[in-house]
Amino acid sequence: MRIGLYLGLAIVWLGIAAAADSAPSTPPERPAGRQAQAAQNPIERWNEMSPEERERELAKLPPARARLIRQRLRLYNSLPPEEKQALTERYHAFSQLPPDKQDIVRQRLREFHQLPPDRRVTVNGEVRRFRSMPEAQRQEVLNSQEFRARFSPTEQQIIRDISTLVEAPKQ
């Protein structure tokens, strides 16, 4: 009897709350023509958090590291729109790779960063060239004497892995 009374009143109470008009005001309509960015990477989701939530997360870090992350976020957020879009798309493709492939890409990119500037330009150009080749032709070039003479073993690996694992930006 007692439990029945509790249940009955609880149901009535919750029913009133559910039937209540819950929206005190209608948020404004979004004007037409402003399109949202496609990929929601963690940094974009971070930007959508409230300032209080972001500060709470940053407060978990030592001050120097938090300061560095703020600076890096500012750098990213201040990119021109087309560059940010290209980078976002590239990151999205990268994030779809299996974890082991992602590790390979990270390793190759770190090796790429270690190259002297003139070698980076050359390797970069070769990556672009490889992307436009069919697979059979790519293998042929990779195995050629000329290719092996032009590029060190590390550079060869960078070219092979980056051209296959990292997508070119959409034109």
Add this chain to the structure above:
Amino acid sequence: MTCPIEKGKPELLAEFAAGELDMETASALEQHMAGCGVCRTRAAEHRAVWEVLDVWEAPPVSAEFDRRLYRRIEAEARPSWWERIVEPFRAMPLRQLVPLTATTCLLMVGVLLERPGLTVPATRHADTVRIDQVERTLDDMELLGELGDAQPAPRPHANVM
């Protein structure tokens, strides 16, 4: 026209450079400057400042600006679970509300005693990102950004970072 510098009104030269003087005053000042090298130089310097300030273009507003703003507005407009429960009872007169509240509280105590594990679910913003996730993404973005593999993008004017 008397020399504005001698007259203690050098701001006229800045206003002239900014194009803010009326035609009559501007014309009179031009005539004066034809014979006054000091005023001519000062006005030219103000003009130079005005032009060099034009170098400072502001970046375009990000495409997500509106979406982020509307999300914040919607988040503020959304009532909390407590407000949804209290709302139906706001208009109730006090003589009804007091005994109802007292009865409800007693019943809630009874329910809780029967079911001690009942708790209010913690609310959490669905899209909270941990700082370590952000840091890892920044690491990856910076690595991917090293790879300059696009053709130069057509630009209407110089826009160096």
Add this chain to the structure above:
Amino acid sequence: MGVAAAALDYDAELMLRVKDGDSASFGQLLDKHRGSVVHFLYRLVGEQAVAEELAQEVFLRVYRSRGSYEPTAKFTTWLFRIATHLALNWLRDWRHERNQERLDDGPVDSPYRRIYDREPSIEQQLVYQVNLDQVRRAVAALPEKQRVAVLMHKYEEMEYTQIAKVLGCSESAVKSLLFRAYETLRARLAHVERS
């Protein structure tokens, strides 16, 4: 500014419609003023991401105040008063952080600069970058009120009367602020090569 004069201010009309529940009018106000508010804040605080964050807060406050809005001044006066207030508070709160960081948003060794090759020539880019750097530093070095006045006058093309209302001072005080600011900038920037 009396209510009658505000009837000529189309923005105030839109805001009154927002007060009456017309949400599309808020979108129109946002479309119209988003750019100028963000750009003003960007030049004041020096960072695009912070400027957008503060600008969001500006429009949030506008939206929150819709119920009690009264057109006692031009809409843009109100808008820029909120923006100035928020920006100056931010500068005061974060000045110690900013002193430890570079003034520029984009240091030369940013990892993202290698994404695209850029036109025009390297020399022109350097000249542009140096000029931009000097302009930003010169304006940032101005006292707060002078800086705000210059940004409103030069970049937002606001009139003296409106700047005076935003800053809460007289028109003659604004003219004096601007003159001192431009004199300082003349001393620092008149020699800068224009590209």
